[in-house]
Amino acid sequence: MGMLPDKAVPDIVIGRLPIYLRALAHLEAEGQRIIASKDLAKRLGMSSAQIRKDLSHFGEFGKQGMGYDVTYLRDQLRTVLNIDRRxxxxxxxxxxxxxxxxxxxxxxxxxxxxxxxxxxxxxxxxxxxxxxxxxxxxxxxxxxxxxxxxxxxxxxxxxxxxxxxxxxxxxxxxxxxxxxxxxxxxxxxxxxxxxxxxxxxxxxxxxxx
Amino acid sequence: MGMLPDKAVPDIVIGRLPIYLRALAHLEAEGQRIIASKDLAKRLGMSSAQIRKDLSHFGEFGKQGMGYDVTYLRDQLRTVLNIDRRxxxxxxxxxxxxxxxxxxxxxxxxxxxxxxxxxxxxxxxxxxxxxxxxxxxxxxxxxxxxxxxxxxxxxxxxxxxxxxxxxxxxxxxxxxxxxxxxxxxxxxxxxxxxxxxxxxxxxxxxxxx
DNA sequence: TAGATTGTTAATCGATTAACAATC
DNA sequence: TAGATTGTTAATCGATTAACAATC
Structure with a gap:
């Protein structure tokens, strides 16, 4: 009995990940340690639900009541995007x-x-x-x-x-x-x-x- | 009794018009006079229905059985995009x-x-x-x-x-x-x-x- | 005319969003 | 604990496509 492949992540979602990553890099440069989807969304002019949904394709990166650890999420996105290398x-x-x-x-x-x-x-x-x-x-x-x-x-x-x-x-x-x-x-x-x-x-x- | 505004054309459609325009400019440089939506679609890696639907937001630019006059469609798209000027x-x-x-x-x-x-x-x-x-x-x-x-x-x-x-x-x-x-x-x-x-x-x- | 292709409709497909239970 | 925010579901919204009557 064969395994069904995971449904591919939509390309439009992949296209937003570098935007998230870029914003996270700036947040880290500003010294911010934690970010809520709501605040990241505001910064990027989009909805917080979309950010959470996009990220949920790849894992659970946040903490309820808290938000996301900036450095951790950045590293996770780098891994997802295959740029945890040069x-x-x-x-x-x-x-x-x-x-x-x-x-x-x-x-x-x-x-x-x-x-x-x-x-x-x-x-x-x-x-x-x-x-x-x-x-x-x-x-x-x-x-x-x-x-x-x-x-x-x-x-x-x-x-x-x-x-x-x-x-x-x-x-x-x-x-x-x-x-x-x-x-x-x-x-x-x-x-x-x-x-x-x-x-x-x-x-x-x-x-x- | 007020006029209802036309439903705005989706931004994703506007984003494709410059791609059509660019292809039409190349076709004209190649000396091609007429192009069918099917052939333009093939060149651009998309569906012919999408091209026809996109164009239909702005008028009827083609001729049944024939396709589109390259120069005419190019000029129409320039007008739509507000670049019939500098x-x-x-x-x-x-x-x-x-x-x-x-x-x-x-x-x-x-x-x-x-x-x-x-x-x-x-x-x-x-x-x-x-x-x-x-x-x-x-x-x-x-x-x-x-x-x-x-x-x-x-x-x-x-x-x-x-x-x-x-x-x-x-x-x-x-x-x-x-x-x-x-x-x-x-x-x-x-x-x-x-x-x-x-x-x-x-x-x-x-x-x- | 016969053949081809448009413009458009309706159906399908996919993406976004609202809402909320779970839980930190 | 109380408050806040995630991850996820289901509903909504919007975009794409298939199909075909119209017609060049």
């Missing part, structure tokens, strides 16, 4: 955006570490970008396999993005953060998230007079 | 990220135009960032009113973000794209969208082994 990340694209990403200090300490940078421009290959030597994008799949990299950031022009993504998939990458303003196609089992500032601006301009 | 945008923060944003060529042509840049660092004020002179952030509210700016991009460290947002609100800004990794508080009627790459990475690392 992930090496490949960055593809060494233009202005790639530069900003390579120099961004916010990855360390939140579970990620950029470990290599690629570009296909012969003018850039072999040069330095911060602490990185820019590698030839032609070597992408081989290098990714060699370094066992599962996460990549794409910061290339839209017209190059799908080809880069294909190379990343060939190299074994399973999670892609795509800054190129284009929807890309990937096989099942590969995750893609998009960052396109214009999409966010357009979404807001709808509400402007 | 919005001036203020950028706050002239660090690495602000630099990348100021130099990013993707705003023009999609409805937005960065028109001024602010920073609070005396070392930077008065210097140039690309085509901009960096203005003193102390003048934010006054300058925003003077230029009648309604949209701003925040690219400052997390610990400065809430104060900057407060100044933007004072200056009359109604839409804020926040790159600082912190949830900010704004009055009703002011819209905020967040870009935090680490949130996206964490959301994906959940699914990695």
């Amino acid at each position: 992930w090496d990340v490949a960055l593809v694209g060494a233009g202005d955006l790639g530069h900003a990403i390579a120099y961004y200090g916010g990855f360390e300490g939140r579970g990620f570490h950029i470990s290599c940078v690629f570009d296909n421009n012969p003018q850039k290959i072999g040069r330095r970008l911060g602490r990185f030597e820019i590698l030839d994008a032609i070597e992408l799949p081989a290098k990714l396999r060699e370094l066992d990299i599962r996460i990549a950031i794409v910061a290339v022009p839209a017209n190059a993005a799908q080809a880069v993504v294909d190379d990343l998939v060939t190299g074994g990458v399973k999670a892609i953060l795509n800054y190129a303003p284009i929807t890309v196609t990937v096989p099942a089992g590969v995750h893609v998230q998009y960052i396109d500032p214009v999409v966010h601006l357009q979404r807001m301009s709808y509400y402007l007079e | 919005w001036d945008v203020a950028l706050v923060g002239a660090g690495d990220l602000g630099h990348a944003i100021a130099y990013y060529g993707g705003f023009e042509g999609r409805g937005f135009h960065i028109s001024c840049v602010f920073d609070n660092n005396p070392q930077k004020i008065g210097r140039r960032l690309g085509r901009f002179e960096i203005l003193d952030a102390i003048e934010l509210p006054a300058k925003l009113r003077e230029l009648d700016i309604r949209i701003a991009i925040v690219a400052v460290p997390a610990n400065a973000a809430q104060a900057v947002v407060d100044d933007l609100v004072t200056g009359g800004v109604k839409a804020i794209l926040n790159y600082a990794p912190i949830t900010v508080t704004v009055p009703a009627g002011v819209h905020v969208q967040y870009i935090d790459p680490v949130v996206h990475l964490q959301r994906m690392s959940y699914y990695l082994e």
